[in-house]
Amino acid sequence: MAATHISTENWQRVAVFEIDADAPIAETLRGNSRDASHLILPSRESPPGVARYEIFVDFSIGEALAMRLAQAQVQATQQWAAAGMMPGYRMISRCAAPSVPPRNGRHLVSISSARDLD
Numbered sequence: 001m002a003a004t005h006i007s008t009e010n011w012q013r014v015a016v017f018e019i020d021a022d023a024p025i026a027e028t029l030r031g032n033s034r035d036a037s038h039l040i041l042p043s044r045e046s047p048p049g050v051a052r053y054e055i056f057v058d059f060s061i062g063e064a065l066a067m068r069l070a071q072a073q074v075q076a077t078q079q080w081a082a083a084g085m086m087p088g089y090r091m092i093s094r095c096a097a098p099s100v101p102p103r104n105g106r107h108l109v110s111i112s113s114a115r116d117l118d
Contacts, residue, residue: 010060014070014095016043017077018050020088025080037061038073050088070095 019025043052055073059066074094081089 010058011039011056012059012066012095013054014057015055015074016052016092017055018046018052018088018090018092019081019086021046021049021051023051023085023087025085037066038069040073052092
C-alpha cells in the first residue's frame with residue numbers, strides 16, 4: 001500500500017472538534033479519499049477521555065469555494081452529533097470566515113420582497 005503525499009502549502013486547518021474517545025464513530029472518522037479537497041484527521045494530542053479531530057481544506061480550489069466547503073464540513077459534524085453519532089461533540093475552534101461572495105453574483109433587487117439566498 002503506497003503512502004499518500006499531500007502538499008501542505010494550500011491546506012489550512014479550518015476547525016477542531018472533539019468527541020468522546022469511546023464513541024463508535026471515532027475509529028471510522030479518519031481522512032477522505034486521495035482527491036478530496038477536505039480532510040478530517042485525528043489531532044496529535046487530545047485530553048484524556050476525548051478524541052480531537054482537525055478539519056483541513058485545500059484552498060487551491062479557490063478561497064470562496066474552500067470557505068463554503070469548510071462550512072459544509074463543520075455543518076456535517078454538527079449533523080452527525082445531532083443524530084447521536086458523535087457523543088460528547090464540542091467545537092473547539094473555527095477559523096474566522098472572510099466575506100464570501102455569492103456563488104452566482106446575482107442579486108434579486110428588482111423583485112419585490114425577494115432575497116438572494118446564496
